Amino acid sequence: MYEITCDVAIVGGGPAGLAAAAAAKKEGTEKVIIIERDETLGGILQQCIHPGFGLKLFKEELTGPEYYGRFVDKVKELGVETLMNSMVLEIEKNTVVCMNKEHGITNVNTKSIVLAMGCRERTRANIMIPGTRPAGIYTAGSAQRLMNRQNEMVGKKVVILGSGDIGMIMARRMTLEGAEVVAVVELNNFLAGLTRNKVQCLDDFGIPLLLSHTITNIKGNDRVEGVVVSKVDEATKKVIAGSEQFFECDTLLLSVGLIPENELTRKAEIEISSITNGPVVNQYMQTSIPSVFACGNVVHVNDLVDNVSTESAIAGASAAKFAKGELGGGEEISVKTGENVRYVCPQRVVGGGGKVDFYFRVMAPKGQSVIAAKDGDKVLCSRKTIKVNPGEIEKITVDLGGVREIVIESREA
């Protein structure tokens, strides 16, 4: 068996893995290695040719390739090593086992590990749309890869289910390439993605957005011939009988959510949150196995890559400190969700002082709200916001000095 030894091994060469690698190397570790199953670095950003990346981190509007390109330059400059064409099969405390195209089964012996596998799209099977099984049904991301990297036009007349960002971006992309986008259909009574994308991807091209609607049947034998769209009750989400409309189309794109890709994490018996479907982490992005860290969409699905990079830099630096035996521990405090908060990341913190950024999503869209972190009745910090939306991650920074419990809430003002 081929053996490699390193200080920090990073599973995944997308934006999370790249930022973690750069930070680990900057922390002064000798050997940092990125293990990537694809033949090129950059992950999903390679197919995200649209702009909108980097507004927070670089204060300019970059495309996906430009964004990851900067990180690839940085990791190369810093001397991060890569193991490409390598599918990780298993992780243990200090080992990553992968299948490498050249060396076969490869054992990477390491002092710490960073999990940066990203996420996967939910499919038709996940949401159980009835109907036939013709060709022409794609997840939005796979259609994006086909169009932007493999030069395959996936269809001419398209219906998109789900108003997530990838779905809206594909609506624009397909329109620009000459397809007709009949409608974007959204089950909820609010937009799943960013408002900016509704304006620039749908409104600009006059593409209708049908809120509180869903697809209740797919028709066609060899190829999709159309879909049945029905209204749903806003409160119960139940289909309203008699509201069916038939939309003729040859392609259906699904933009119905993402699931963190945690097969490796589960196999290693790392504690997983049932809400985020990602590992439970502390402020160092450390999982329940102390030598294993995690970052990016494998932890929780982010809406901005800038946040992924910031969070991953923490994971990388912490993994490097752990490898050097310098990462402190302490008493653990769990972070709880209060009113209108679905989840908080990190889910726990280890004691001592210091400021920690907590990222969270609200349960339901609300108007003017007060976001607060509390320790019992004591408000640790709070801020006002004009509105909250489940599609947009919120952040609150808490000083941990003397805190015994943290509850994060978003209360309508």
Place this chain on the structure above:
Amino acid sequence: MEKEIICTVCPTGCVMHVVGTETLIESIEGYTCPRGKKYGEYEFLAPVRILTSTVKSNEGRLIPCRSKNPLPKGKVLDCMEVLRGVTVTLPIKRGDVIVADILGTGIDIVATGE
């Protein structure tokens, strides 16, 4: 002319109501910050968009590209037509110009990947 403009400067998404002519703004309401007001004025008088797409390369691989700066919104589809006919010769670097001054807009189409 009247327009409802949803601000995209930040995630707040203020809805602005703008009244004016093709060259003049008579009134603008609904913004909550100076950046939003500026966005609303531009969006009313001369809306612009960054265009991103791909072009073919001589090796068959697609090369992602963008307009270096935002283009007039009305020219986006015409620019796509120009890009459909372009084949670049590799190697190419991030930032290399693919089409200079596309359709006389003064804006270059540059490669975003290699």
